[in-house]
Amino acid sequence: MRYNVFSLLRNSLSGHKNWQPAWREPEPKTEYDVVIVGGGGHGLATAYYLAKEHGLTNVAVLEKGWLGSGNIGRNTTIIRSNYMLPGNNPFYEWSMKLWENLEQDFNFNAMVSQRGVLNLCHTDAQRDAFARRGNAMRIDGVDAELLDREAVREMYPFFDYDNARFPIKGGLLQRRGGTVRHDAVAWGYARGADSRGVDIIQHCEVKGIRIENGKVLGVDTNKGFIRCKKLGLATAGNSSETAAMAGMKLPIESHVLQAFVSEGLKPYIDGVVTFGAGHFYVSQSDKGGLVFGGDIDSYNSYARRGNLPMVEHVVEAGVAMIPSLARVRVLRSWGGIMDMSMDGSPIIDKTHIQGLYLNAGWCYGGFKATPASGWCFAHTIAKDEPHKLNAA
Amino acid sequence: MLIPCPHCGTRPVEEFTFLGDASVTRPTSNDPASMEQWYDYVYLRANPRGRFAEFAHHSGGCRAWLVVTRNTETHEVYGAVTARDYARAKGAKA
Numbered sequence: 385m386r387y388n389v390f391s392l393l394r395n396s397l398s399g400h401k402n403w404q405p406a407w408r409e410p411e412p413k414t415e416y417d418v419v420i421v422g423g424g425g426h427g428l429a430t431a432y433y434l435a436k437e438h439g440l441t442n443v444a445v446l447e448k449g450w451l452g453s454g455n456i457g458r459n460t461t462i463i464r465s466n467y468m469l470p471g472n473n474p475f476y477e478w479s480m481k482l483w484e485n486l487e488q489d490f491n492f493n494a495m496v497s498q499r500g501v502l503n504l505c506h507t508d509a510q511r512d513a514f515a516r517r518g519n520a521m522r523i524d525g526v527d528a529e530l531l532d533r534e535a536v537r538e539m540y541p542f543f544d545y546d547n548a549r550f551p552i553k554g555g556l557l558q559r560r561g562g563t564v565r566h567d568a569v570a571w572g573y574a575r576g577a578d579s580r581g582v583d584i585i586q587h588c589e590v591k592g593i594r595i596e597n598g599k600v601l602g603v604d605t606n607k608g609f610i611r612c613k614k615l616g617l618a619t620a621g622n623s624s625e626t627a628a629m630a631g632m633k634l635p636i637e638s639h640v641l642q643a644f645v646s647e648g649l650k651p652y653i654d655g656v657v658t659f660g661a662g663h664f665y666v667s668q669s670d671k672g673g674l675v676f677g678g679d680i681d682s683y684n685s686y687a688r689r690g691n692l693p694m695v696e697h698v699v700e701a702g703v704a705m706i707p708s709l710a711r712v713r714v715l716r717s718w719g720g721i722m723d724m725s726m727d728g729s730p731i732i733d734k735t736h737i738q739g740l741y742l743n744a745g746w747c748y749g750g751f752k753a754t755p756a757s758g759w760c761f762a763h764t765i766a767k768d769e770p771h772k773l774n775a776a
Numbered sequence: 777m778l779i780p781c782p783h784c785g786t787r788p789v790e791e792f793t794f795l796g797d798a799s800v801t802r803p804t805s806n807d808p809a810s811m812e813q814w815y816d817y818v819y820l821r822a823n824p825r826g827r828f829a830e831f832a833h834h835s836g837g838c839r840a841w842l843v844v845t846r847n848t849e850t851h852e853v854y855g856a857v858t859a860r861d862y863a864r865a866k867g868a869k870a
Contacts, residue, residue, distance in 0.1 A: 624823035625823075625825060633820045633821070634821070634823070635819035635820055636821065636823060637796060637821050638823055638825075682794055683830065684794075684797070684823065684830060684848050685848050686825045686848050686849045687848070687850065691777055691789055693788065726818065726819045726821070727819075
């Protein structure tokens with residue numbers, strides 16, 4: 385069913401009793417052309433683009449929990465493409481372009497909101513670095529504006545501009561950056577993939593990967609053995625464990641990153657703002673809660689919760705930037721498990737095992753990359769070679 | 777998390793700086809032939825779920841290097857020894 389104003393009217397007249405489920409709940413077949421492990425943002429996007437761009441529809445996505453139960457629902461929903469290095473910028477800008485057309489593309493309201501991402505700078509040296517970064521972005525065709533202190537003040541008069549230690553000197557603004565309703569990204573990709581014939585199998589945990597003569601045969605799961613010609617792993621947070629099933633050791637450590645939401649407030653911060661003297665980034669959700677986050681907890685962890693010292697640290701950074709936050713109460717906090725790669729770079733690639741592909745190592749930047757990651761991973765799997773956007 | 781520092785007693789986690797996996801061995805040679813070992817040392821990690829021994833610097837305390845044994849899934853701390861004792865015990869086993 386396509387969502388549009390007519391289907392909305394028709395269903396409202398019939399009391400909303402006739403909406404169909406957005407995706408099926410199939411039992412696994414015995415064999416697929418492609419199996420994707422991980423029903424999060426990247427895995428579902430991969431399945432969607434495999435079906436849409438490459439015509440591969442005999443595809444299954446295996447998810448050990450429920451759809452979108454991992455980091456796609458545990459982030460701070462920020463999208464941006466304000467990178468500097470040549471290898472990064474074209475990839476993240478492609479992701480931004482996919483975000484810009486995502487809702488029309490998969491016919492689902494993901495609430496893509498290009499409300500602007502503003503990075504604050506607090507020293508002259510940092511402003512010079514931002515000028516350089518902005519220029520690098522513009523060379524790659526990305527929008528960037530260097531704002532002086534007064535221009536920032538006009539946007540956000542309530543920041544602490546004269547903080548004794550971290551005065552605000554200006555900022556780098558990417559107006560096309562913003563936020564997206566993160567769950568809807570998973571749901572939209574799932575619905576789009578499912579309607580093209582992809583089987584999304586929830587509560588199906590992969591227990592082992594069968595390999596024979598250097599070639600993938602399939603996966604052992606709690607729903608039995610599933611044969612496949614190609615296998616894609618998109619299990620960020622648990623990549624080391626899934627890769628170990630194929631005998632691979634990865635350059636990855638798992639760390640916990642916490643995020644927070646405050647009580648609902650009246651409209652207060654209409655964009656995304658990041659503190660430049662520490663790790664703090666904040667936006668306001670449509671329900672009014674301030675959504676914010678900071679740094680990883682900095683020790684290896686598979687627990688989806690962090691410790692209190694980091695909560696205090698994040699909130700201190702926030703209050704240094706916006707003193708009026710001091711009286712706002714935190715409603716809830718949660719943690720997600722990050723694939724921290726040793727050099728900070730993600731991996732979308734073939735492996736030495738024929739038919740086995742890996743998508744991993746997103747550090748704390750996986751959400752914004754979701755569309756391009758899926759798009760590039762689908763290309764890598766379908767063509768058995770990386771696209772130039774994800775080639776090393 | 778509370779870490780039982782052998783010198784300072786039980787101290788809160790924010791006093792410590794973590795370096796990561798204590799099981800990796802730094803190669804002793806700079807010979808280009810040892811690049812594989814360096815690659816293993818710098819990049820590859822077992823990244824276990826569960827029991828994990830890691831280097832921790834008591835940067836907000838006695839400034840000693842420790843090896844903390846901890847559960848990465850539950851954050852339960854099993855114990856901490858000085859890095860020197862850990863290395864000696866490891867050497868004795870090898």
